[in-house]
Amino acid sequence: MSSAPSSRTPVLQGVIAAMLTPMRDGGARVDAEAVTRLVSRLVDKGIHGLYVAGTTGEGLYLSPEEHQELARAVLKAARGVPVVVHVGALTTAQAVALARQAVQVGATAVAAIPPPYYSLTREELLAHFAAIATAAEPLPLYLYNIPSHARNELPPALVAECVRRIPSVRGIKDSSGVVGRIPDLIKTLGPGCEVVCGNDDKVLHAFQSGAAGVVASGACVFPELYLEVHADWKSGRTAAAQAAQARIVAMQQVLGSGARLGWYKYVLALRGIPVGGVRAPLSDPTPAEQEAIRTGLRGLGLGEHTTR
DSSP: OOOOOSOSOOSSOEEEEEOOOOEETTTTEEOHHHHHHHHHHHHHHTOSEEEESSTTTTGGGSOHHHHHHHHHHHHHHSTTOOEEEEOOOSSHHHHHHHHHHHHHHTOSEEEEOOOSSSOOOHHHHHHHHHHHHHHHTTSOEEEEEOHHHHSSOOOHHHHHHHHHHOTTEEEEEEOOOOTTHHHHHHHHHOTTSEEEEOOGGGHHHHHHHTOSEEEESGGGTOHHHHHHHHHHHHTTOHHHHHHHHHHHHHHHHHTGGGTOHHHHHHHHHHTTOOOOOOOTTSOOOOHHHHHHHHHHHHHTTOGGGTTO
């Protein structure tokens, strides 16, 4: 078990929205004005944190300049809500440069996936995260495990080694979906590390298992559903929390289970927060898909919320 201190104030706790990145001109440019509107809406709803330029935010599709513009716009509108900037990239040099930018704009913390595509050794991964941590000083670093996208897995033993060898590694966002992974990480890392779940279908289970929080893509679109799960869980209203979790699962099924970012953006526009389209090669929903989305949400009783 890690011997990391447990007295530090947690950064990732509660419900953290994995933010979509508003764009204009057919996904060609970041829309800073729309970023402000989206962040203001999420903060007004009571979101506990914002996770920027990650998988949901098309982070690996952004140029360094866009990455900085996005982070700066989010931080300006966040009104003190913690902002974690994802700095994962294909190479160590790219990730280091993004980490330095995150420090410059005033991020609360940084997070990073392992470099995708190539299979990396244990020592290569450790060296990569150590370089990011150095570049991000004095900010804490959160590892981000999403093997479905990043290829390189971050199992509990490797995460624990990162914590031991890299003092600023504060915890991990795990989106592996592996059964039992969240409680395994909590047991392995100990109380000094923050373990958060990145799978929308496991929000309640994560809280029940002792996770510090959840980073959820759907929380950028329907934050109230995720905040309801959290509030009901904290208050001991198990049946209500289970019902809210079931609505999240059903909503995610209507919206492609997180795989179709253009569908999320379409629903935000329906809710009165237009954020443009996605960047190619991603695609926006077709007219037929739009109709299916509207019908599906109405069937869940969410249609009446789409104009708010």
